[in-house]
Each structure stands twice: as C-alpha cells, then as structure tokens.
Amino acid sequence: MNVKTSSQLPTRAASPPRLPRGSRTVAAVIVATVLLLTAGFIAWQAILIQTGQNLYDVNASGVSERLGRTPWDDPGVMISAAVTTALGLWLVLLAAVPPKRRFLQLRQADPQVVAGISRRHLRRALDGAAQRVDGVRAASTRVGRGTATVAVTSRLSMTGGLVRSVEEAIGEYLRLLDPIAPIAVRVRLSGRGRR
Amino acid sequence: MSARTARGNRLGLGITGSVLLIGGGYAGARSLGAFGSARSAPIYTERVANWIHLQQSWLWIAVAVVAIMVAVLALRWLIVQLRTERLAQIALDADGGIDPGNGAGPTDLPSAALTAAVGQEIDGYPGVRAVKVHMAGKPDQPELRVEVTIDPGVDPARIRARIADEALTHVRTALDSPRLPTQILFAVARPPRSVRTYL
Structure with a gap:
C-alpha cells in the first residue's frame, strides 16, 4: 500500500527550474x-x-x-x-554551441527558486541607480561579461567625488540584486563639467 | 517556447547542417581531385544518366516519398515553434496536494485560479509595477513562472524576499506541497518622465 510522503513526490520537481535560454x-x-x-x-x-x-x-x-x-x-x-x-x-x-544566456542569475536562498534579470533590464536598473545620484544629468550603462560600464554626464562644474558616488550607488544596487556571477563596476564621467 | 522545442530545433539544425556539410564537402573534395577521380570529368556523366534511366520504375517514386517525408517533418518543425509550456490544469490528489501519480483519483484544478491569486498578492507589494504569473511543466509536476516588473527606485532584494517568503509560501500551502519549483524573472520599469533629469 502506498502512503504519500514527500519522498514520493516527483523527483524532477526537486530540481530547480532553469532560467530561459535562447532556443534558436x-x-x-x-x-x-x-x-x-x-x-x-x-x-x-x-x-x-x-x-x-x-x-x-x-x-x-x-x-x-x-x-x-x-x-x-x-x-x-x-x-x-x-x-x-x-x-x-x-x-x-x-x-x-549553447545559446547566449539572456538572463543573469540572482542568488536565491530557496533551492527550488531560480531568479534572473535580463541584461536589458539590468542596464535600465543601473541607469536609474546612477541617475538618482545628485549631480548626474544622464547615465548610460553597458553590461558586458562580468562588468558594468556606466557613462555619466553631469551638470555640475565641480565633479569631484561624483564618480565615487555613482560607483557606490551602482555597487549598492548590485549588492541588493545579488547576481551569482560578480559584476565589476566602471564609471566614466564625460560631457560638461568633466574634471 | 518549450524545452522540447528547443531540443528539436537543435536536432533539426544539426541534421540539416550535417547534410549540407557532407554534401558541400564532397563536392569541394571532388573539385580538388580527391577520391582519385579526374577533376575535369563532368558532374553529370553518361553513366549516371544511364543508371537513372534504368531505375526509372522506382527512382522517382522513392524521390517523391523521401521529399514528402522531409516536407512533412519541416512543416511539423514549423508548427511546434508555436508550442508553449503553459499548463492549464494542475493534478491534485484526494488530499488536495499535488498528485504524484499514485493518489486515489486525481482532481484537476484550473491553474488560472492559482496564478490569479499569486499575481494579485505580488501586485499588492509596494514597488511592484506589474506582474504576470503562469504555470508550466506537467500537471503532476507543475512549475510556477513569475515575471515581475518593479519600479526603478525600489529595493529588489525586499521584493524578491517577499515573493519567496510570502507569495510562494501561500501557494505551497494552498497546494499542500512543500515543493513547487519557481522561476522569477525581474524587469525594471522605465522611470516616469517627470523624474528624468534633462537640462
């Protein structure tokens, strides 16, 4: 006689689902x-x-x-x-050749849960994080393999410490997002007020 | 797009590529004088023409049959691109838990009822702009798929934790199953125009 226990649940269900990949x-x-x-x-x-x-x-x-x-x-x-x-x-x-990964996997404590964000949306999130820094006029992020390069322009004439502030803001957002593969942040200041 | 379709695409592209690679490679090798044949020999020789003429009784039927089979497979290959993994029903056993196939008489729960409830709950979290939820997998091995769009300024960690700790716990309780593989995809909404800074 079969008694239902959790071990009788399908074994496949125990493995976490994967993030979607390109399917050619x-x-x-x-x-x-x-x-x-x-x-x-x-x-x-x-x-x-x-x-x-x-x-x-x-x-x-x-x-x-x-x-x-x-x-x-x-x-x-x-x-x-x-x-x-x-x-x-x-x-x-x-x-x-395996298709390019479209999503960056985010750390998740529950092994049955997989979380991810697409590069496009990560870019948008990091643009937003940089734009919220005081003195930043516009920000544009490029997400490469393990690096995020943020180009910011400022309306300030004195931009000392601005790069540092943007780095901290982006770093903080990435810390909250918590991608499994670490992402290094590079910030470039361009346009008016460059020092 | 289902995982089966992705595997099928891989197989189809691999087979078609191999056939072209072998055919092109053979023709190229003949052009360069491989297989000990004369490079100046014509492609379509008298011998081949005679052979085709002698096999006429069955050759064209065979060609037609093979070509029809390839065409049918290609048509099916096109049609399966529309296949999705969306699951309309979840199989529950008599206790209301996910039926692993050995329960007494499963009942089917429309997955829309469940996904609507999960979606509504997540949609109520502060900072969530939009949410789409559906079930995928097999009726006895369902998987939850959540696509959540968050506002640009909110803490993604907090929303993620709430989804995992609250919404998913509620679904698992409702399904009476400690296991429900879940995929969460995050999107970030465009910042509203008013807070964009232009000079």
Whole structure:
C-alpha cells in the first residue's frame, strides 16, 4: 500500500527550474521554411516525372546538358561547394554551441527558486541607480561579461567625488540584486563639467 | 517556447547542417581531385544518366516519398515553434496536494485560479509595477513562472524576499506541497518622465 510522503513526490520537481535560454527559433523557422519549400518542390517534380508529365518551370534536358558540360573543377562548382560547406558548418555550430544566456542569475536562498534579470533590464536598473545620484544629468550603462560600464554626464562644474558616488550607488544596487556571477563596476564621467 | 522545442530545433539544425556539410564537402573534395577521380570529368556523366534511366520504375517514386517525408517533418518543425509550456490544469490528489501519480483519483484544478491569486498578492507589494504569473511543466509536476516588473527606485532584494517568503509560501500551502519549483524573472520599469533629469 502506498502512503504519500514527500519522498514520493516527483523527483524532477526537486530540481530547480532553469532560467530561459535562447532556443534558436529564428534559425529554425528559416531552415524549416526553406526545407519545406525545397522538399515540396522536389516531391511535386518527381510526381510529374513519374506520371509522365512535363516538369513545371524546369528545362530538364537543359539542366542535364549543362551539368554534362560542367567539370568538377569549374569555379562555379567550387564556389557553390564552399558556400554549402560554410552554411552547413554554421548550422552545425549553431546547434552545438549553447545559446547566449539572456538572463543573469540572482542568488536565491530557496533551492527550488531560480531568479534572473535580463541584461536589458539590468542596464535600465543601473541607469536609474546612477541617475538618482545628485549631480548626474544622464547615465548610460553597458553590461558586458562580468562588468558594468556606466557613462555619466553631469551638470555640475565641480565633479569631484561624483564618480565615487555613482560607483557606490551602482555597487549598492548590485549588492541588493545579488547576481551569482560578480559584476565589476566602471564609471566614466564625460560631457560638461568633466574634471 | 518549450524545452522540447528547443531540443528539436537543435536536432533539426544539426541534421540539416550535417547534410549540407557532407554534401558541400564532397563536392569541394571532388573539385580538388580527391577520391582519385579526374577533376575535369563532368558532374553529370553518361553513366549516371544511364543508371537513372534504368531505375526509372522506382527512382522517382522513392524521390517523391523521401521529399514528402522531409516536407512533412519541416512543416511539423514549423508548427511546434508555436508550442508553449503553459499548463492549464494542475493534478491534485484526494488530499488536495499535488498528485504524484499514485493518489486515489486525481482532481484537476484550473491553474488560472492559482496564478490569479499569486499575481494579485505580488501586485499588492509596494514597488511592484506589474506582474504576470503562469504555470508550466506537467500537471503532476507543475512549475510556477513569475515575471515581475518593479519600479526603478525600489529595493529588489525586499521584493524578491517577499515573493519567496510570502507569495510562494501561500501557494505551497494552498497546494499542500512543500515543493513547487519557481522561476522569477525581474524587469525594471522605465522611470516616469517627470523624474528624468534633462537640462
């Protein structure tokens, strides 16, 4: 007889869900559409041949005559082969290389919870944190691998200590956000009032 | 977009890429005189033409069948791009807990009732601008997905802690299940125009 205990809950449920990753949708839609059209066209032509009708929009004898005249070392053949190989290699790499992470994972005490923020929204949050510092006129952040570079412009003529204040504000926001991979902060002051 | 679709995309792109790589590689190798064949030999020889002519009874049927199969697979590949992991029902056992498959007669709970309650609770936290909640996974292994948009100036740690400590605790209690894998995605709202500083 089965008695329900927590250990009988599905084992998969114990592992935390992962953050969404890119799923190569654009490439898949393009390749699938090209395959569908090409394979459909080939099937149709093969059926036409089998049923003894003329090919549609293809001059079969012209094509075979031309291929009969073209040698393997023809530059056109070489270029087509190179393009096909490169395309194939690109698709294989696209399938093999993991897609870029779209979200930065945030530390979470509960192992069943995964939290993340996208780079775009992290950028917006850090822009906001910098803009709230007194004396900052505008801020624009770039989030790279493990670094956030914040370019600020100030309306002040004396900007001593401003970079430090922005660094502290960004650092504090990142401390609250608590990403698992540490992010180093770089602040550049530009525009009017630069010292 | 489901995890299955992502795996399928990977497989489809890998297979198509391999076929192109092998075909292109073979043609390139022939162009450079590999396989001991003459580089100046024509692509479409008399021998190949004769062979095709002799196989006419079955060759074009086979080509048509293979091409139709590829076309059907490609069509299916396109259609599955629309598949989502959204879960409409959660399977509950007789005690009201998530049914792991061995309970006596599961009942289905529409997940919308649960997600609406969670969404409403999180939406009430100060600093939360908008929230979207849905369930994903399988009916007996549901996962909660939360997308929360916070105001730019608020403390993200406090909102995160409230979601984990309050909203998630309430859902787990409601489902009578200590386990509910949850994904929380944060977004930050644009600052309102009035507080943007322009000179």
